[in-house]
Amino acid sequence: MSAGAAYADWIAVDWGTSRLRVWAMxxxxxxxAEAASDDGMGGLARDGFEPALLKLVAPWLGSVPVPVxxxxxxxxxQGWAEVPYRTVPCAPGALxxxxxxxxxxxxxxxxxxxxxxxxxxxxxxxxxxxxxGFLVEEPGFDGILCLPGTHTKWVHISAGxxxxxxxxxxxxxxxxxxxxxxxxxxxxxxGFDQARFESAVADALSRPERLAQRLFAIRAExxxxxxxxxxxxxxxxxxxxxxxxxxxxxxxxGQEVVVAGALALAALYGDALQAQGVSxxxxxxxxxxxxxxxxxxxTISETTA
Amino acid sequence: MSAGAAYADWIAVDWGTSRLRVWAMxxxxxxxAEAASDDGMGGLARDGFEPALLKLVAPWLGSVPVPVxxxxxxxxxQGWAEVPYRTVPCAPGALxxxxxxxxxxxxxxxxxxxxxxxxxxxxxxxxxxxxxGFLVEEPGFDGILCLPGTHTKWVHISAGxxxxxxxxxxxxxxxxxxxxxxxxxxxxxxGFDQARFESAVADALSRPERLAQRLFAIRAExxxxxxxxxxxxxxxxxxxxxxxxxxxxxxxxGQEVVVAGALALAALYGDALQAQGVSxxxxxxxxxxxxxxxxxxxTISETTA
Numbered sequence: 001m002s003a004g005a006a007y008a009d010w011i012a013v014d015w016g017t018s019r020l021r022v023w024a025m026x027x028x029x030x031x032x033a034e035a036a037s038d039d040g041m042g043g044l045a046r047d048g049f050e051p052a053l054l055k056l057v058a059p060w061l062g063s064v065p066v067p068v069x070x071x072x073x074x075x076x077x078q079g080w081a082e083v084p085y086r087t088v089p090c091a092p093g094a095l096x097x098x099x100x101x102x103x104x105x106x107x108x109x110x111x112x113x114x115x116x117x118x119x120x121x122x123x124x125x126x127x128x129x130x131x132x133g134f135l136v137e138e139p140g141f142d143g144i145l146c147l148p149g150t151h152t153k154w155v156h157i158s159a160g161x162x163x164x165x166x167x168x169x170x171x172x173x174x175x176x177x178x179x180x181x182x183x184x185x186x187x188x189x190x191g192f193d194q195a196r197f198e199s200a201v202a203d204a205l206s207r208p209e210r211l212a213q214r215l216f217a218i219r220a221e222x223x224x225x226x227x228x229x230x231x232x233x234x235x236x237x238x239x240x241x242x243x244x245x246x247x248x249x250x251x252x253x254g255q256e257v258v259v260a261g262a263l264a265l266a267a268l269y270g271d272a273l274q275a276q277g278v279s280x281x282x283x284x285x286x287x288x289x290x291x292x293x294x295x296x297x298x299t300i301s302e303t304t305a
Numbered sequence: 306m307s308a309g310a311a312y313a314d315w316i317a318v319d320w321g322t323s324r325l326r327v328w329a330m331x332x333x334x335x336x337x338a339e340a341a342s343d344d345g346m347g348g349l350a351r352d353g354f355e356p357a358l359l360k361l362v363a364p365w366l367g368s369v370p371v372p373v374x375x376x377x378x379x380x381x382x383q384g385w386a387e388v389p390y391r392t393v394p395c396a397p398g399a400l401x402x403x404x405x406x407x408x409x410x411x412x413x414x415x416x417x418x419x420x421x422x423x424x425x426x427x428x429x430x431x432x433x434x435x436x437x438g439f440l441v442e443e444p445g446f447d448g449i450l451c452l453p454g455t456h457t458k459w460v461h462i463s464a465g466x467x468x469x470x471x472x473x474x475x476x477x478x479x480x481x482x483x484x485x486x487x488x489x490x491x492x493x494x495x496g497f498d499q500a501r502f503e504s505a506v507a508d509a510l511s512r513p514e515r516l517a518q519r520l521f522a523i524r525a526e527x528x529x530x531x532x533x534x535x536x537x538x539x540x541x542x543x544x545x546x547x548x549x550x551x552x553x554x555x556x557x558x559g560q561e562v563v564v565a566g567a568l569a570l571a572a573l574y575g576d577a578l579q580a581q582g583v584s585x586x587x588x589x590x591x592x593x594x595x596x597x598x599x600x601x602x603x604t605i606s607e608t609t610a
Contacts, residue, residue, distance in 0.1 A: 017487060042487075077528065078490055085529075121525040151487070151521060167525070168517040169486065176481040181474065182322060182347075182456070185383055209513030209551040216456060216472040220426040223382065224390075246514040 008032060008060040011107070012293040013053065013070035015079075016126055017042040017150060020052060023290055024060040025297070031290075033060060041073035049080035050103055061106040067300055069097050069293045071112035072126035080109075085116035085123060089161045092132035097296045110300055112293075115162060122167050127153045130285055133292030134260060135160060143256030147285065148265050150175070152244065154251040166251065168244045171265075177215060178236055186222030191230030192237075194271070200238025201245070201272045208246035214239050241272050252278050260285040313337060313365040316412070317598040318358065318375035320384075321431055322347040322455060325357060328595055329365040330602075336595075338365060346378035354385035355408055366411040372605055374402050374598045376417035377431035385414075390421035390428060394466045397437035402601045415605055417598075420467060427472050432458050435590055438597030439565060440465060448561030452590065453570050455480070457549065459556040471556065473549045476570075482520060483541055491527030496535030497542075499576070505543025506550070506577045513551035519544050546577050557583050565590040 008024035015021075018040035024033040039052035053068070060066070075083035081100040097110035114125035127147050134145060139160065147153045150171040156163040178187045204211070218235050221227040227235070245252070252273060257280040259266045259273070270282040313329035320326075323345035329338040344357035358373070365371070380388035386405040402415035419430035432452050439450060444465065452458045455476040461468040483492045509516070523540055526532040532540070550557070557578060562585040564571045564578070575587040 116525070116529055118529065121522055121529050123525045123528055166518055167521040169482075169520045170517050172486050173482075173517060173520075176485055177474075177478075180481055180485060181477050209548060211516060211552075212473040212475050212478060212545070212549055213471055213552050215474045215478075217426055220421070220428045220472070223428055224421055224423065224426050240517070243514060244517050247516075247518050 007062055008057070008066050010067040010069065010297050011057050011060060012290050012297070013068055013072075013074070014126065014129075014289045014293070015070050015072040015074035016040055017073050020056065021289075022053070022056045024057070025290075025294065029294055041076065041079050046080065049074065053107075054104060057107070065106055065108045067297065068107045068109045069112070069297050069300065070109065071097075071129035071289065071293060071296075075111040075114060076125055079111075081111060083111045083113045085114045086128075088115060088117045088165070089163050090115060091161045092128045092292070093135050093160060093295060095128060095132065095296065096299055110296070112296060115165075117165060120166070122165060124153055124165065124167065126289070127155070128162070129292035129296065130260070130288040131155060131157070131162060131292070132295050133288035133290070134258075136291050136295055137288075138258075141258070143258065144251050146248075146252075146257060146259045146261075146269060146280070148259065148261040148269050154248050156251065166248060168247065170240045170244045174237060174240050177240075178233065181215075183215065183219050183222075183232070183236065186219060186227065186229055187232045187236060188229035189233075191233060193228075193231045193234040196231045197234040197238040197268065198271065198275055200235045201242035201275060204239045204242025205246050205276070208243050211239060211243050237268065238272075241268060245272055245276065252276070252280075257281070258283065260288060262286075312367055313362070313371050315372040315374065315602050316362055316365060317595050317602070318373055318377075318379070319431065319434075319594045319598070320375050320377040320379035321345055322378050325361065327358070327361045329362070330595075330599070334599055346381065346384050351385065354379065358412075359409060362412070370411060370413045372415065372602065373412045374415045374417070374602050374605065376402075376434035376594065376598060376601075380416040380419060381430055384416075386416060388416045388418045390419045391433075393420060393422045393470070394468050395420060396466045397433045397597070398440050398465060398600060400433060400437065400601065401604055415601070417601060420470075422470060425471070427470060429458055429470065429472070431594070432460070433467070434597035434601065435565070435593040436460060436462070436467060436597070437600050438593035438595070439563075441596050441600055442593075443563075446563070448563065449556050451553075451557075451562060451564045451566075451574060451585070453564065453566040453574050459553050461556065471553060473553065475545045475549045479542060479545050482545075483538065486520075488520065488524050488527075488537070488541065491524060491532065491534055491537050492541060493534035493538045496538060498533075498536045498539040501536045502539040502543040502573065503576065503580055505540045506547035506580060509544045509547025510551050510581070513548050516544060516548050542573065543577075546573060550577055550581065557581075557585075562586070563588065565593060567591075 009027040012023040021036040035056040115128045145155045155165040273280045314332040317328040326341040340361040420433045450460045460470040564574045578585045
């Protein structure tokens with residue numbers, strides 16, 4: 001350990017399909033350092049996980065083994081080690097991270113279990129820890145938590161438990177279609193046209209079954225009518241979020257809804273819900289995973305005390 | 306030209322987003338040779354088209370310039386040269402290929418125009434030539450022609466004209482989701498479960514708005530309930546084709562329908578339609594593009610005679 005480098009009492013790890021984020025934590029919950037890379041689960045073979053983690057956290061390790069608490073796809077069948085799901089209903093604040101063997105003796109690894117639902121079949125990995133973090137902040141919450149992202153979750157929470165949930169591939173479809181499909185030629189990487197987004201949401205909500213056709217219409221309007229790449233991006237976003245809202249209607253209609261995610265994306269969901277008469281609270285999910293991992297870390301400390 | 310190589314009177318070229326197919330044709334319509342490559346429009350920069358074509362057709366060229374008639378995305382804005390669309394209603398059998406300059410004097414290139422529709426905005430490139438080929442075979446056809454593929458087209462044909470059409474990105478979505486999304490871990494490259502396909506079609510037709518959720522359910526059922534990769538492939542196919550049929554209902558309900566495509570895929574559309582009480586005729590679209598290009602070649606010969 002080089003002089004001046006941060007030392008971690010424990011390390012929080014959010015390891016999703018496409019990103020790896022790590023925090024050097026002090027025992028009192030303050031953040032001493034943080035780092036991130038694109039070494040998501042999706043790009044790693046089983047023996048690639050430990051090197052990818054060490055690349056980021058090595059400067060924080062010392063002579064005493066440091067507990068590492070990780071959540072997300074790192075615990076899936078394609079991850080570092082498969083950690084079984086807990087089934088709903090379950091209290092995310094009571095989930096115990098599972099010890100996993102490592103090659104390097106400087107870390108003691110624990111991975112959070114995901115949560116599954118038998119019918120309709122559904123799974124989450126990582127969001128259970130975000131929800132645990134949310135419930136640390138709002139212990140009495142009773143309602144719907146929407147977590148938009150690659151795989152958006154709509155979660156019914158009551159009495160500190162996940163009652164049921166439903167996943168939509170909206171974020172992944174947006175990325176695949178905007179970056180890999182024929183539409184990529186006419187879709188901007190940035191920029192937004194709010195009015196077009198909102199009209200696309202309304203359009204999708206009224207005729208949700210026409211998705212595959214309206215997607216191609218974005219291409220055709222670009223070619224024939226000069227639809228700008230920014231407008232095309234907004235329209236694609238609106239079509240996909242609108243289609244999701246149409247399917248998730250039982251989750252938000254007449255419910256108290258909190259949308260927690262990256263703020264720009266969460267705000268889009270908030271706007272789309274507002275247009276349907278639902279005043280959703282929008283918040284930045286940034287700290288939630290880390291807070292949830294901190295709660296899980298206390299259960300390790302208790303176990304090993 | 307090496308001894309024994311085929312010489313072409315003209316060359317037919319079907320140049321789509323992902324594939325390039327060429328035929329060395331005799332003036333009397335017989336095929337002297339054929340070749341194909343993965344040099345589709347999607348992977349080529351503007352100056353890559355001519356070398357990609359010559360790589361396949363060079364053995365067929367001689368001292369006299371050979372007419373080359375091409376259709377498909379080769380004529381799009383991202384293609385070799387942009388050839389303007391003709392608008393519906395239009396007779397595909399009367400479309401004139403447009404001369405395009407080449408570096409190599411051994412070929413005389415002509416590219417077919419695509420067909421566009423102002424409202425709802427839609428475009429085709431390549432299918433107009435398939436339709437022209439179909440109308441050479443069935444000149445009196447009045448009804449709906451479905452051309453399943455990367456971008457499936459539903460085309461209303463009457464009195465030798467394309468009256469209207471509608472495009473669905475179903476094939477491209479199938480490829481992206483089965484090969485690039487998180488579902489790829491649980492989807493077989495081959496194999497099929499007909500019963501599961503049919504139940505997914507029925508499910509999608511009854512609740513078409515739930516697509517983004519049911520896609521993730523395929524992942525969840527694979528993880529939790531041991532859904533086999535073959536069954537997952539069939540279910541994804543059924544979900545996407547069912548959603549398409551739900552949106553295309555005005556095109557097939559109570560109509561005479563012909564489905565022309567790769568036989569295995571066209572048969573799936575035929576089965577799905579059959580389950581809705583529509584007896585569609587299923588045929589192999591393989592020869593149609595070449596027949597349509599042959600019709601276009603005769604208009605060049607007439608022009609330059």
